[in-house]
Amino acid sequence: MIAPGTGYGRDRRRVRYPAGPGHRNLSQGGSPPRVVVVGAGIAGLAAATGLAERGCHVEVVEREQYLGGRVGGWTEQLTDGTQVGMNRGFHAFFAQYYNLRKLLARSDPQLQQLRRLEDYPLVDAHGRRDTFRGLPRTPPWNALAFALRSPTFRLRDLVRMDRRAAAPLGAVSVPDIYAQLDHLDAETFLRDINFPEAARHLAFEVFSRSFFIEPERMSAAELATMFHIYFLGSSEGLVFDVARDNFDVSLWTPLAEYLTASNVPGRPGAVRFHLGVSVDRIDTEGDRFRLVDDTGATLTADAVVLATDIAGLRRIVAASPTLGNAEWRSRVAALALAPAFAVHRLWLDRPVRTDRACFLGTGGLDPLDNISVLNRYEQQAANWAKATSGSVVELHAYAVADATPPPAARAMLRNRLLARLHTMYPETAVANILGERMLWRQDCPRFSPGDFAARPGVDTPHPRLALAGDGIRVDLPVALMERAATTGWMAANTVLRQWDAAGHTLHSVPAQGRSALLRAFATRERHTR
Incomplete structure (x- = not known):
């Protein structure tokens, strides 16, 4: 093991999304906004943190008896x-x-x-083994080195690939890639570009299944975006960190202590957690909200962040007829697992x-x-x-x-x-x-062909209601836990704008391919088809 990198990483080309200007402490000079966050997974905790740090009074309602959602520990x-x-x-x-x-x-x-x-090897049924140890961090040399030393990928395979069909893979632009490839499944796309079958099963299938779905049912656009995030779009490297202990001990208990403590420098507000409680429905009362839980108790709020899993979001919206409009409600109802x-x-x-x-x-x-x-x-x-x-x-x-x-x-x-x-x-x-x-x-969002366009985003028809979670649409190159965290911070920013409060700065890998040559080639091929 080696020490983890801290801060915002080493990639100088990462993209910074500046925070919106405004008040830094809404608790000064009056009663602060009361915001209820439904769900204490990564998205909900990010939203609660962002709101509390600007002085909001935050109540977090969580169905489970632990924090962290799908990354919870008990x-x-x-x-x-x-x-x-x-x-x-x-x-x-x-x-x-x-x-x-x-x-x-x-x-x-x-x-x-x-x-x-230091490494996470991949092995297949024939005993062929891939490794990420010692790869260069800078694209495209990281992906090229991985391919050329892989037992399932040979130099002649590069020559045989359909460069025209593969062009979007090397020049991803988010969200444009979804317009190009979201109609295709990942298996068909890889077959169309003549990607070697053995490498497809060992490398891409392993990664696609990390989205809890088979390649033949996964969007090719999601696969290309994933390839961009971890390979060709970032120079952070391909190895990763793990938690030193169970997630509750390592991650969420310390964060909860930070959020519930009073008089923390730089964080004017405090957060109150309600664990083991499910929200049944949300009623709108003018600009405010009334949340009813499964015990019959109610909470009133000036704003709400829904950071539940897909099933919870569909259930709450279906039971709350005054939320949103018909088109938005249909998008929520269409979300699949x-x-x-x-x-x-x-x-x-x-x-x-x-x-x-x-x-x-x-x-x-x-x-x-x-x-x-x-x-x-x-x-x-x-x-x-x-x-x-x-x-x-x-x-x-x-x-x-x-x-x-x-x-x-x-x-x-x-x-x-x-x-x-x-x-x-x-x-x-x-x-x-x-x-x-x-x-x-069975509670992970589905990322199948055609899902992206219909997926609801962070903003909703009600300016004081926001969504967050890894199943929510965001037009940035993020995935899995990072998508959850990103939408949580964005939901907090959406709510804070209603009170002219400062938002929180976000980062991502570059939103488009790093190579100008590959981008130009992909654009030319797209226009000549």
Whole structure:
């Protein structure tokens, strides 16, 4: 492990979006605006932070008993009574996640709770192995070096690719790329450009499935944007950080302490959390809002940020007939979910071999998508493994089924995942399972062909109602956790404008391809078709 990068990264060509001017403290000289944020995932926490730092009175309502949403952490108990950390699975904190890192730095200015992995290899069913160790950081040399040293990509493959069809991949411009490619699925696009099949399965399929969807059901525009963010659009590098401990301990408890503390320099407001509470509906009362929760209690607000998951957003809007207009409501109702996925965590009585990677991505090894050895980087898991001379291993299966399957099918998947683990890491086959948890979830947004244009954005028909989350449209090159954080800050800025308050500065990788030559070539090819 090496120390993580802090601040806003090393890429001098990252884009800065300046904060809007205005008041720095709305709590001075009168009663501050009262804002309710629904959802305490990354998006909701970013929105709450942005609002509280400008003096708003912020109430955060969260359905779960923990913060962080899909990156939340909690404690469970093994059969022997041991308390262990648990979450929904591995998350990678890339250096180009500027707005997420800005949020985490509020309670951890040096980002000491993140640690960088030196590598994350990819392996396929034929034993071919790709690695990100030692790659140059600057595009396009990073992608070129990765391709040329990959066992699935040969120099003649570059020559055989259809350069005209592939031009948008090397000259992404957001949001224009969606007009070019959002009608295609990623599998068809890669086949059309004659991308080598083996490389397609090992590299692009691994990354596309990180969006919890198969390549044949994923938008080609989303794939191209992802390629831009992590490869050709950024010089931050291709390795990432992980949390040093379970997400609650490392990330969200410290942030909650920062947000709920009073008299913090530079943060005039304070935040109040309501955990284990679901909002049932929202009524409008002139310029104000009345929120009714599942206990029948109400909260009134001058503004609202809806930062729920897709299902929660659809449910609340459907039950709140005075919110928005018909066109906006139809956009919300049309939001769709990605297929169901499974996370299987194992507490084993024997260690995993020391040469195993902390994180291993897999291709063509259905249903397994990756293996994490948690005790190599997560403190609670490391403590347990040291005390028991064992190990803590996690298996992911993305996009397993269109819906969460019945118990028999879930048991079958568990057995198939274990069989894959035992084949990949044979030493685990003789280990006893001292504890296991298998989580099934289906709450990630879908990014299929045609979804982008219909997706609702941060702004809504009501100027004091904003949306946030990784399923909300934003015309910036951001994805996954960074999309959630970015929309959260943007939602806060939207609300703050209503009171002439200063916004918050944001950053992203460049919004268009870095190479003027590739951009010119892509433009020429688009106009000559």
